[in-house]
Amino acid sequence: MKTFGGPVLFLDRSDINTDEIIPAKYLNEVTKEALGPHLLEDLKLPGFEPKAPSLGNCRVVATRANFGCGSSREHAPWALEVNGITVVIAESFARIFRQNMFNCGMMAIELPADDINGLFSACDPASTMCDVDFHEETLIFSWGKGKSKSVRFALNPFDAALVEAGGWVEFADARY
Amino acid sequence: MGKTITQKIFDTHVKDEPFPGTKVLSIDVVLCHEITTPIAIADLMARGKDRVFDASKIKAVIDHVTPPKDSKSATQAKMLRDWATRNNIVDFFDIGYNGVCHALFPEKGFIRPGYTVIMGDSHTCTHGAFGAFAAGVGTTDLEVGILKGVCAFRPPQTIRIDVAGKLAAGVFAKDVILEVIRTLTVNGATDRVIEFHGQVIDAMTMDERMTLCNMAVEAGATSGLCMPDAETVDYLWPFVCGQYKNDRAEALADFRKWHSDPDAVYDKRIAIDVTALEPVATVGYKPDQVKKLRELFDVRIDQVYIGSCTNGRLSDLRIAASIVKGTRLAKGVRGIVSPATPKIFEEAMLEGIIKTFMDAGYCVTNPTCGACLGMSNGVLAEGEVCASTTNRNFFGRMGKGGMVHLMSPASAAASGIAGKLADPREYL
Incomplete structure (x- = not known):
């Protein structure tokens, strides 16, 4: 199983698409590692700096609705993965992106809109950490001086099994 | 209680239900192209599992960047080509025979009603036109499809x-x-x-x-x-x-x-x-931002693109050519047409459609997806605007800083003549 949790990158916008996560011009790469420097390069979000050094520390992305819409490219989760980001928390995901995350043994966690709104209004985007308790299905956000917030999540049992197996190839190869 | 077509296809293809709410289906056709397949191939090789579940059910094409634009693209094409050869995949379409996957594979008769179809490409949904359950998937799903002939879905x-x-x-x-x-x-x-x-x-x-x-x-x-x-x-x-x-x-x-x-x-x-529906185009960076063309005044364009898995078929080229015929592209506007398959290209040539486009100043390219996703054959520069028959208008989609207005081939052809977004009804 992969490791989950760490500093959070807040992306306060809905409908962030796969072209923004990793532009198509890098799809001629044949290794995942080569995608690393280009993560979120074309993200249209005022104030966002794709090359900011702090981005490199982030391990969790928190965002709004319909994250990962557009292309089927698994290059989007890979670009996150090679940058150490193995969890995306959102109000909702595009189907293919969500499946790609779990297929890679990573997590695409859906939270109700109220929880997402609560995180965006409470957390300090510059200092928030997220601990992920996979078995207890709990996220613990902490920021500033001792401020914290705990949020429950629920994975569907298949998705949880993929995370535990390390991905769909591992799961399918053992079973079919 | 009756069933939908999707329920019927699921019921006839379900192979496993590992957990409630997840059905693993047997797949009738696994389609592959050179962008999303090579990493699956490399992973299969690394796992010592370089094999396919059924070579006759796997179809592959080089279509996104073809002929290759650089060494990296050439490597991707080579990885797909070598894999197809190693695994005896007969239905592999290389340069000279290749076209945009979602136009080429139906044209070859590979998609049938009641089939399950997956491909590492989001526009695989195209094949549902035949009454198939056809879904775009990522590379890992594709890899398992190639190896095991199955794919997992939440029943939609x-x-x-x-x-x-x-x-x-x-x-x-x-x-x-x-x-x-x-x-x-x-x-x-x-x-x-x-x-x-x-x-x-x-x-x-x-x-x-x-x-x-x-x-x-x-x-x-x-x-x-x-x-x-x-x-x-x-x-x-x-x-x-x-x-x-x-x-x-x-x-x-x-x-x-x-x-x-x-x-x-x-x-x-x-x-x-749809009786009162008028010609429309997208106006932002999301495909649901749609407006009537007659309400879009003076939106200057730099490029017209006619092609893609959405609108690069013969009937699309015919409609566009009927508007283009006897005209010229507006000054400062460049036009690019990519017939979606070699067969479409050939028929368009025989019907005089290719000449019509060339006479109007269009560049006619070989069949490829290139321009649609800003990879080759028609990439936009920063600040440029394209009237396009493709399917995505995301920020940077056809080139960093470019703006894409999605529309029908008729609307794109009319816009090329006007030099700005135009209602095709004025040009019929």
């Missing part, structure tokens, strides 16, 4: 759209689907399939149905589906006539078993009357 609910009325002159399937996406929004059909019904759909050709289903994913849908009918039989006839002993009625009866039952249960039903 169905949105049924009944399209009534009659399309006015100058209004096409592309306008209908843009209107549908505007109505549903970009995630209105997530985890759902869209069924298209009604007299307008019944009257559509397979080309038009493919245009419609192609963009179902832009509303978040897993697949778009049309009910297979006599039109479907006609399209597939060269490939299925032997199977049905030259009896079209038998083929039709067999195809019709995939129709959704009249008492099937739908998540949502939407009725649209």
Whole structure:
């Protein structure tokens, strides 16, 4: 199983698409590692700096609705993965992106809109950490001086099994 | 209780239900291209599992960047080519025979009603036009599909759209689907399939149905589906006539078993009357941002692009050429046409369509996806604007800093003449 949790990158916008996560011009790469420097390069979000050094520390992305819409490219989760980001928390995901995350043994966690709104209004985007308790299905956000917030999540049992197996190839190869 | 076509396909293909709410389906056709397959191939090799579940059920094409634009693209093509050779994949389409996957594979008769189809490409939903469950997947799903012939899905609910009325002159399937996406929004059909019904759909050709289903994913849908009918039989006839002993009625009866039952249960039903629908185009960076072309004044364009898996088929080129004929592209506007397959290219040549475009100042390229996703053959520069028959207008899609307005081939052709976004009805 992969490791989950760490500093959070807040992306306060809905409908962030796969072209923004990793532009198509890098799809001629044949290794995942080569995608690393280009993560979120074309993200249209005022104030966002794709090359900011702090981005490199982030391990969790928190965002709004319909994250990962557009292309089927698994290059989007890979670009996150090679940058150490193995969890995306959102109000909702595009189907293919969500499946790609779990297929890679990573997590695409859906939270109700109220929880997402609560995180965006409470957390300090510059200092928030997220601990992920996979078995207890709990996220613990902490920021500033001792401020914290705990949020429950629920994975569907298949998705949880993929995370535990390390991905769909591992799961399918053992079973079919 | 009746079943939808999707439920019927799931019931006949389910191989495993590892957990409640997840069905693992056997897959009838696994489609591959050179962008999303090589990393699956490399992973299979690294795992010592460089094999395929059934070479006859795997079809592969080099289409996204072809001929290769650089060494990296050439490497991707080579990885796919070498893999196809090693694994005896007969239906592999290399340079000279290759075309845009979602136009080429149907043209070869690979997609049939009731099939399950996956591909590492989000516009795989196109093939639902044949009454198939066709879903875009990522590279890992593709890899498992290649190795095991299965894929896992949450059984999707169905949105049924009944399209009534009659399309006015100058209004096409592309306008209908843009209107549908505007109505549903970009995630209105997530985890759902869209069924298209009604007299307008019944009257559509397979080309038009493919245009419609192609963009179902832009509303978040897993697949778009049309009910297979006599039109479907006609399209597939060269490939299925032997199977049905030259009896079209038998083929039709067999195809019709995939129709959704009249008492099937739908998540949502939407009725649209298209009689008053006008030519439309997208105006922002999301495909649900749609406006009437006659309300878009003075939006200057730099490029017209006619092609792609949405609108690069022969009927699309015919419509555009009928508007382009005898005109010239406006000063300062460049035009690019990419017929979607070699067959379409050849027929367009025989019909004089290619010459019509060239006479008007268009560049006609080989069949490829390149420009649509800003990889090759028509990439935009910063600040440039394109009137495009493709399916995505995301920020940077056709080139960093470029703006893409999605529209029908007729609207794109008219815009090329005007030098700005234009209503095609003024040019018919």
